[in-house]
Amino acid sequence: MLSIQVSDTKNFMSHLLSGNTFDHFYFIEASIKMGVSYQIQGRINEGFYDTSVEQTLHRDFCYWKEVRNRIFDIIKGKRLPLSCKIVLGLPKQSVSYLISHSNSTFREDDIEGIYVNILYDPKTLLITTGISYKNFSLDKSLEYAFDEYLAKFLKEKAAL
Template identity: 40%
Template sequence: MITIPLKTKPSMSHLLLKDTFDQFSFIEGEITTFNTFTIDGYLQKDFFEEKPEDSHAHWKDVREFCFQIIRGKRTPLNFKIILSLAPENFPGFLNQQNVTGFRPEDIQGMYLNLSYDGLNLTCITGISMKTFTMDKSLERAWDDAAQKKLLELELVV
């Protein structure tokens, strides 16, 4: 787990206006403007005629809704948005990063916790496993990959 300070304006553009994070799962969000809006990313499967396989919405499905809450002349007082690498991307990530000793089905989530306090935007990385492990290689690989991607996008302060 690492904390990465982000440049607010370009990061907000990537988060809300571009498709940079669209393939991530949306876990939850809380946005405070004139009210506090809390959004649970868990899909209500009974709502759909054809039940989705995913447990959570993708960011692309709620991005516009969040943008509508945030946009305006005044910045939000604060917000917290939690994204996770989508489960269908776990095998590719493990392969690409040469992380062995983990099965995709044992990973609960690989998270980007985006937090804005009214002045500063930060990203805290994290992983969650369905089983206990002392092996930190996946956590280190996720931290490194997240930081590298954010640096490539020139979003890091």
């Protein structure tokens, strides 16, 4: 598990809320505490869409780019949130790529999800990673590969 304390909060939040840096990630959930608290789930409600749209989605979660502006609208203003937690997930095709390009023995079916947790409070901004396995394993090779991927990704995007 990777844990990064972000030193330039303004730059990172600009990448997260205004830029397209994280648009290809799934949006899993957000919890924002301001004057009132907001709990937002990223799971797609299939009953909302007609069947032709449902058939083209082939995913359980919306992409970050589909909700980014709404989250930004909640957060923006004169006062900063008391706290904020945003969980993003790696899409299935990226999970497959990561598995195939690592020294991991895992298969895509072994993985429930690969996540990036963004935790903000007025004093700190912390990024952590995590993997949810369908079965217990002592093998940490995929975690190491994802941590390396994310650190490289954030550096390339100048998000840190």
